[in-house]
Amino acid sequence: MSAVAESTRTGTPPATPPDDSALARAGAWARRAPLLPALIFMIIITQLPFLVTLGISFMNWNAYYPDEIGFNGLENYRRVLTDANTRSAIVVTVILTASVVLISLILGLLIALLLDRQFRGRGVVRTMMITPFLIVPVAAALLWKHALFNPEYGLFNGVLRWVGNLFGQNWPQPDWISQAPLWAIIAALVWQWTPFMMLILLAGLQSRPLDVVEAAKIDGATSWQIFWNMTFPHLRQYIELSALLGSVYVVQNFDAVFVITAGGLGTANLPYVIYQLFYTAHEYGRASAAGVIVVIATIIIATFALRTVSTLFREETR
Amino acid sequence: MSAIASATTPGTQQAQPIQHRKKPRSAIILSGTAWIVGILFVLPVLWMVLTSFHSEPDAAKNPPALFAPLSLEGYKTFFDSGPWPPLLNSLTASVLSTILVLLLAFPAAYALSIKPVKKWTDVLFFFLSTKMLPVVAGLLPLYLFAQAVNVLDNIWYLLILYTSMNLPIVVWMLRSFLAEVPVEMLEAAQLDGAGLIRTLRSIIARWSCPGSPRPR
Numbered sequence: 001m002s003a004v005a006e007s008t009r010t011g012t013p014p015a016t017p018p019d020d021s022a023l024a025r026a027g028a029w030a031r032r033a034p035l036l037p038a039l040i041f042m043i044i045i046t047q048l049p050f051l052v053t054l055g056i057s058f059m060n061w062n063a064y065y066p067d068e069i070g071f072n073g074l075e076n077y078r079r080v081l082t083d084a085n086t087r088s089a090i091v092v093t094v095i096l097t098a099s100v101v102l103i104s105l106i107l108g109l110l111i112a113l114l115l116d117r118q119f120r121g122r123g124v125v126r127t128m129m130i131t132p133f134l135i136v137p138v139a140a141a142l143l144w145k146h147a148l149f150n151p152e153y154g155l156f157n158g159v160l161r162w163v164g165n166l167f168g169q170n171w172p173q174p175d176w177i178s179q180a181p182l183w184a185i186i187a188a189l190v191w192q193w194t195p196f197m198m199l200i201l202l203a204g205l206q207s208r209p210l211d212v213v214e215a216a217k218i219d220g221a222t223s224w225q226i227f228w229n230m231t232f233p234h235l236r237q238y239i240e241l242s243a244l245l246g247s248v249y250v251v252q253n254f255d256a257v258f259v260i261t262a263g264g265l266g267t268a269n270l271p272y273v274i275y276q277l278f279y280t281a282h283e284y285g286r287a288s289a290a291g292v293i294v295v296i297a298t299i300i301i302a303t304f305a306l307r308t309v310s311t312l313f314r315e316e317t318r
Numbered sequence: 319m320s321a322i323a324s325a326t327t328p329g330t331q332q333a334q335p336i337q338h339r340k341k342p343r344s345a346i347i348l349s350g351t352a353w354i355v356g357i358l359f360v361l362p363v364l365w366m367v368l369t370s371f372h373s374e375p376d377a378a379k380n381p382p383a384l385f386a387p388l389s390l391e392g393y394k395t396f397f398d399s400g401p402w403p404p405l406l407n408s409l410t411a412s413v414l415s416t417i418l419v420l421l422l423a424f425p426a427a428y429a430l431s432i433k434p435v436k437k438w439t440d441v442l443f444f445f446l447s448t449k450m451l452p453v454v455a456g457l458l459p460l461y462l463f464a465q466a467v468n469v470l471d472n473i474w475y476l477l478i479l480y481t482s483m484n485l486p487i488v489v490w491m492l493r494s495f496l497a498e499v500p501v502e503m504l505e506a507a508q509l510d511g512a513g514l515i516r517t518l519r520s521i522i523a524r525w526s527c528p529g530s531p532r533p534r
Binding site for chain 2 (some may be wrong): 041045050114125132153155161238249254275306
């Protein structure tokens with residue numbers, strides 16, 4: 001009996017592993033199948049062109065000097081990294097991204113908490129909140145530049161004069177964009193990105209288990225205790241998600257800088273500098289090198305954020 | 319048994335109205351704040367809409383001419399300038415690419431959350447990393463390719479590019495919603511004999527629609 005068992009046991013291993021692994025392989029492919037169309041699409045549409053960009057970044061390629069096109073080694077990278085314009089653009093990009101993401105995250109969280117309550121007209125308020133995100137970025141930038149910031153007929157100065165008149169005074173009419181150019185861009189971007197943050201955080205708030213909160217209430221927990229010990233930990237991954245997505249997008253922001261200040265007054269960020277290299281200087285090689293540097297820097301920062309502070313990638317696999 | 323059940327239900331029913339009956343001042347203040355914030359955020363848009371109905375001189379007045387006579391002049395000029403081809407192009411590209419994005423992103427998000435592939439974090443990171451190249455820096459290869467295969471000025475090429483721009487963020491957001499679907503519900507559906515399509519439609523799609531009633 002034991003011999004039989006022994007023999008079958010020794011007999012089966014050679015037979016089963018291929019069977020098992022074939023099954024496992026089929027299972028793995030069944031899991032992968034839904035992913036493949038999107039993955040292959042993205043690889044073809046984004047990675048093949050990126051390889052070309054990478055290649056161009058090592059070339060001396062200026063459209064004005066077609067005779068000089070050729071391999072250039074790391075010269076483009078050296079010039080981009082030592083250029084004063086690029087350096088100030090890096091600082092601007094960091095300030096712009098950090099302030100827009102932080103401010104809109106805090107505002108978005110507060111508004112999401114306000115909208116998580118039941119009250120009359122909640123749907124209407126939510127729709128009003130989402131509207132800025134639905135506007136085409138260029139149109140939003142134009143709206144801020146001309147309809148709001150304009151020193152002659154913009155809404156801000158209009159309201160200032162109107163309220164000033166009510167008090168019988170003539171308040172100064174600031175030229176918002178030239179007095180605080182970076183803050184003008186930040187304000188316009190915060191207006192567009194707060195709804196995005198709010199939407200993700202609100203979805204997070206609504207998916208939190210309410211029975212536990214009720215239990216805590218019965219046990220006499222204060223609203224602050226409930227928020228800090230229960231809501232906030234649950235929201236954490238949503239906060240991280242919105243901060244990560246927001247940062248990746250705001251780093252790339254071009255529309256607002258291009259429209260509101262045209263990169264002047266010390267507001268040129270990296271995408272704008274790349275745009276200038278590309279369309280004004282026609283330095284294709286250097287523009288590509290700058291682009292590659294942005295990708296590498298973003299990947300390093302994002303990896304660092306995801307591996308150390310973030311909980312996004314730490315969920316157990318099912 | 320039934321006596322206990324009937325005894326507890328009225329109890330809970332009574333408890334709830336007590337919680338909701340009194341409306342403390344803080345609730346009114348919070349609702350008011352929510353309304354004010356919402357109005358502040360939509361105000362620039364409303365201002366744009368109002369200005370669009372004002373004549374050129376009225377639109378440039380300071381203090382603002384709130385109650386200036388409305389006119390359709392701006393709209394007339396706009397529609398006389400032959401805006402239909404660009405409008406139709408935008409409509410085609412955005413609607414079709416949204417459909418394409420959803421068709422690609424939904425299964426992908428499923429394979430990254432509900433039945434995740436190995437290394438799903440790497441795949442997610444790859445999707446996000448495609449957004450990290452400034453668009454201007456990536457345009458040249460795309461332009462050269464379009465020139466080579468003769469699809470410059472082609473709406474379908476735009477549609478493909480739009481799809482590749484929006485796919486990553488949609489995958490990320492759908493994934494984070496799908497990750498909330500409890501495994502027990504999926505297992506229950508499977509035990510009840512629901513196939514993949516049925517599970518997707520009746521449970522996952524319903525769960526991941528914000529605003530739809532979901533069991534908590």
